[in-house]
Amino acid sequence: MMPAPVRTIGVSDPIRWINRGVGDFSNAWASSVVHGLVLMAAGIAIVAIGWRRPFLLAGALSGFLLVAPILTLGVYESSRRLAAGQTASLGASLAAWRRGGRTVFGFGLLLAVVGTAWVGYSALLIATIARAPVTGIEGFLRHWLSDSGTPLFVVWLASGGLLASIVFAAAAVSLPLIVDREIGLRPAILTSVAAVGNNPLAMALWATLIMLAVLLALATVIGIAVIIPVLGHATWHAYRDLVDPSSLPPRR
Secondary structure (H helix, E strand, O other): OOOOOEOOOOOOHHHHHHHHHHHHHHHOHHHHHHHHHHHHHHHHHHHHHHOOOHHHHHHHHHHHHHHHHHHOHHHHHHHHHHHOOOOOOHHHHHOHHHHHHHHHHHHHHHHHHHHHHHHHHHHHHHHHHOOOOOOHHHHHHHHHHOOOOHHHHHHHHHHHHHHHHHHHHHHOOHHHHHHHEOOOHHHHHHHHHHHHHHOHHHHHHHHHHHHHHHHHHHHHOOOHHHHHHHHHHHHHHHHHHHEOOOOOOEOO
């Protein structure tokens, strides 16, 4: 199966996606908030478990963000149903897992492997380079922000930025495409990469907006329940603008 054709969009279109995402959230707020609360609970659990294990926490929290797109699958389905004039309920949004079938499972497994590898890499990097044992979050931040910890921080950020860029390109529109149309994992990812490569400035703005929104969500904690679902809804509209799926049969 071939990748789907992609379109060229305007540089400022990501701002419109956010506005549409807010509209979808308003029209499907109950199921959207449930997805957001699940993500918020998962984030809090990660922080609680890793609070005294800073080597684990840094990678686990960022690794969780890499896997998060698969957890918002139901949000994409809600936007799909709203666009089709259908009811967007929690039960209907959960049907996205069934609609995607093995392709969704394969993508989720891929993201899980990537996230797990990143957690292991982060823990190994920090444990290897740190000159002395680091305990607690305060000691962890103090070490990284000190002169001795700065190179470690730069290496970790550069590695994370590279991995996040790769995952962003692969996942930018692939999951909404999988929910919407009959397509395999490989052509879905290739379609996503093509959409990003065909619109570098617009997608750079979109990635920046996502990063800022996620930082705001993490800073407020409770904001995760709203901001992440809004981003999920906005991602559906990104897919619809970036991809021409007319050559692919709809999922049943």
